[in-house]
Amino acid sequence: MTKIAIIGLGYVGMPLAAAFSSKFQVFGFDLNRTRINELKSGFDRTLELDENAMKKVLYSGMSFSSELDSIKEANFFIVWAK
Known part of the structure; x- marks a missing residue:
């Protein structure tokens, strides 16, 4: 099974x-714990995803964490940083 970690x-x-969560198991990682808690509750402050899109992501089983151990099972790592 393909497991993808999106970092950032x-x-x-x-x-x-x-987008990846509709087909693959996705681990979302960010250092900002406030951001992680908001995403876990279904709120995207960047407004890139609306409420319905966030529900789909959560329903797909995507996980969110700021702990490095949470992404160790991933096969692929995509890093996005400024």
Whole structure:
């Protein structure tokens, strides 16, 4: 099974993670714990994903974390950083 870690969940990383989550298991990683908690609750402050899109992402099983151990099972790593 393909498992993808998206590192950096901002304006580019979050929509990319959402797109991959429709076909693959995705681990979303960001150092900003506030951002992670918001995403876990279904809120995207960047407004790249609306409420319905966030529900789909959460329903797909995408996980969000700021802990490095959470992405160790990934086969592929996509890093997006400014």
